[in-house]
Amino acid sequence: MTITDFDFICQILKTRSGLLLTNDKAYLLEIRLLPVARKWKLATFDDLVRLIRTKNDEAVIRDVVEAMTTNESFFFRDTKPFDQFKQICLPAMIKARASSKTIRIWSAACSSGQEGYSLAMILSEMSAQLAGWKIEIIGTDLSGEILQRAKDGLYSQFEVQRGLPITLLVKYFQQTGDRWKISDAIRSKVQFREWNLLNDPAPLGKFDIVFCRNVLIYFDQPTKTKVLAGIAKQMPDDGYLFLGGAETVLGISDKFQLLAGQRGIYGLTGGIKAPTAFGTPGAGASPAAPR
Amino acid sequence: MKSCLVVDDSKVVRMVARKILEGLNFQIVEAENGKLAMEECAKAMPDAILLDWNMPVMSGIDFLRQLRKMDGGQTPIVVFCTTENDIQHIQEAITAGANEYIMKPFDSEIIESKFSQVGLL
Ligand SMILES: C[S@@+](CC[C@H](N)C(=O)[O-])C[C@H]1O[C@@H](n2cnc3c(N)ncnc32)[C@H](O)[C@@H]1O
Numbered sequence: 001m002t003i004t005d006f007d008f009i010c011q012i013l014k015t016r017s018g019l020l021l022t023n024d025k026a027y028l029l030e031i032r033l034l035p036v037a038r039k040w041k042l043a044t045f046d047d048l049v050r051l052i053r054t055k056n057d058e059a060v061i062r063d064v065v066e067a068m069t070t071n072e073s074f075f076f077r078d079t080k081p082f083d084q085f086k087q088i089c090l091p092a093m094i095k096a097r098a099s100s101k102t103i104r105i106w107s108a109a110c111s112s113g114q115e116g117y118s119l120a121m122i123l124s125e126m127s128a129q130l131a132g133w134k135i136e137i138i139g140t141d142l143s144g145e146i147l148q149r150a151k152d153g154l155y156s157q158f159e160v161q162r163g164l165p166i167t168l169l170v171k172y173f174q175q176t177g178d179r180w181k182i183s184d185a186i187r188s189k190v191q192f193r194e195w196n197l198l199n200d201p202a203p204l205g206k207f208d209i210v211f212c213r214n215v216l217i218y219f220d221q222p223t224k225t226k227v228l229a230g231i232a233k234q235m236p237d238d239g240y241l242f243l244g245g246a247e248t249v250l251g252i253s254d255k256f257q258l259l260a261g262q263r264g265i266y267g268l269t270g271g272i273k274a275p276t277a278f279g280t281p282g283a284g285a286s287p288a289a290p291r
Numbered sequence: 292m293k294s295c296l297v298v299d300d301s302k303v304v305r306m307v308a309r310k311i312l313e314g315l316n317f318q319i320v321e322a323e324n325g326k327l328a329m330e331e332c333a334k335a336m337p338d339a340i341l342l343d344w345n346m347p348v349m350s351g352i353d354f355l356r357q358l359r360k361m362d363g364g365q366t367p368i369v370v371f372c373t374t375e376n377d378i379q380h381i382q383e384a385i386t387a388g389a390n391e392y393i394m395k396p397f398d399s400e401i402i403e404s405k406f407s408q409v410g411l412l
Contacts, residue, residue: 079407157376157394162404166381166392175378 001026005049006226009033009064012052016065017142018198018219018227029068037061066143070218073111073166076118077213081242084265086122089209091238094129097208103135106207108197108231109215110139113150113190114159117182119211120189121168138204140195150192153182155286198223201230208236214244221252237271294335295410296353298328308341308372311399314374315412325349329357336363339411341402342389343379344373351399352387359388365368368409372397 006026013019021029040060052060074218076082080236093103107116116139123135141147160169160180173180195204197215210231216224231241232255240254242265243249249256249266256266295317297308302323309319322328326349328340340358344351353369358361358364368390373380376394384392391405406412 074404158401161394161397161401164391164407165408167385168379169376170385 001030004048006106008049008053010014011066012061013068014220016186016198017069018223019065019068020218020220020223021068032067033064036060038068039063062144062178066145069143069146071111071143071146073114073214073256074162075114075160077115077163078245079163081213081264082118082122084262085119086126088259088262088265090122090126092238092240093208094133096258103209104135104205104207105135105137105209106204106211106234107139107190108135108195108210108212110141110150110192111143111146112155112159112204112228113139113153113182113192114155115139115211115213116150116190116192117153117186118163120186124172124186135189137190139190139192140197141192142194142196144194147192147194150190151187152153153187155180155182194214197227197230198208199230201234204234206236207231207234207239209240209242210235210286211242213242213247216247216287217244224252225237229255232268235268237268239268239271241266292318293338294314294320295341296320296322296328296331296337297341298322298346298354299326299341300324300346301343304343304372308402311402312341314399315403315406322323325351325354325357328354328359332352332358332361332364332367337367339406340367340369341372341393342369344371344375344384352383355384355387355389368411370405370409 006029009029010021013021015025033045033048037043037045040048040051042048042051052064097103105119107119110116116137119137119203123130135187139150156179160173169180172183172186174183216227219227228249255269257269259265259267293316295312297312299305299308300323305321309321314321314324317339320331320333324346342351342355351373355369358367361406369388370391370393371384371389372393372395374395381392390409393401393405403412
């Protein structure tokens with residue numbers, strides 16, 4: 001691989017998906033793009049680059065971009081955000097939306113669907129309290145292939161053993177061969193849609209709660225800032241944003257601030273009401289302090 | 292330091308489980324069947340039990356039923372770890388008082404994830 005080829009592909013990735021690839025990741029390009037080359041009946045990475053340079057074929061470029069995404073996800077990933085969703089966000093929203101009885105949740109960069117389905121299982125467990133409510137969960141991702149996996153809702157034994165409590169596995173999954181299929185009841189609660197986070201999310205509508213986890217890490221700072229600004233625009237003043245464990249808004253976006261007394265949940269700057277009624281001890285009305 | 296009783300008739304599985312659990316700061320006691328595990332529990336009730344299903348002398352499910360009737364036998368957190376991976380077995384285990392269930396083959400990530408779910412980590 002020549003340096004110009006590497007830069008050429010990096011530029012495509014950067015503009016198409018926001019993925020920032022550093023020089024030390026050159027090996028990753030070759031490993032992940034060789035199967036794409038094979039798919040298009042080419043022998044090597046160099047042939048693939050040549051094809052893109054000469055033909056600029058959308059379908060090939062799309063395959064390249066998708067092949068370079070990292071799709072790892074787990075049910076109830078990191079546990080805590082899902083506890084916070086249940087104990088802080090939902091009670092607040094149930095109060096605040098008592099008249100409309102509608103809540104919209106966005107799993108941005110949903111990968112194979114575990115995040116959205118985890119939320120749907122939580123809601124299903126609380127169905128008595130939520131009778132009469134319309135709660136929408138929308139999962140979006142750039143990759144059509146991974147979205148198809150999300151829609152299929154079929155997971156390996158390994159995937160259902162990381163993060164998913166056994167009682168929920170028994171309750172919400174059916175075993176098919178050596179895999180586990182999520183029940184129709186849960187599947188029907190989540191809609192999946194192809195969406196690139198680099199685009200203005202206005203067409204998706206407003207969201208009361210946004211999970212945008214483990215995707216900003218792949219972007220450079222201006223891209224992070226832009227994506228966060230887009231999300232902020234789609235949120236009401238009392239909305240909630242969840243980021244991944246290694247992600248923060250600090251020094252990246254002034255649109256959001258940490259929720260007082262909480263780790264990992266953000267609200268719109270100036271807009272959020274501190275969760276005094278249900279917050280953990282110490283969560284007062286004082287402005288959020290950085291971690 | 293929390294204690295974990297590892298019950299499995301395979302020496303290799305016990306050794307692998309021991310390695311993983313010691314890495315998570317557990318003090319390990321081993322037993323190769325349900326009967327020997329009962330004896331260990333009578334001596335000292337562990338905080339956690341990693342339990343195989345099929346074993347000679349006394350199976351894991353029989354052990355669990357006896358344990359839950361025993362004095363102090365409600366306290367240990369029991370995580371099944373077995374090749375029985377169908378929903379009937381899982382349900383039977385939950386009914387008998389298992390807290391979690393691991394389907395073999397397992398690795399350190401699965402053990403860690405399951406143990407943290409039941410509050411052992
Ligand atoms: C590591 S997964 C995160 C999945 C899930 N949110 C979680 O935390 O477990 C990252 C996902 O982001 C998607 N992605 C990457 N760039 C994207 C973009 N520009 N727009 C939308 N999705 C993107 C990838 O396709 C991948 O499925």
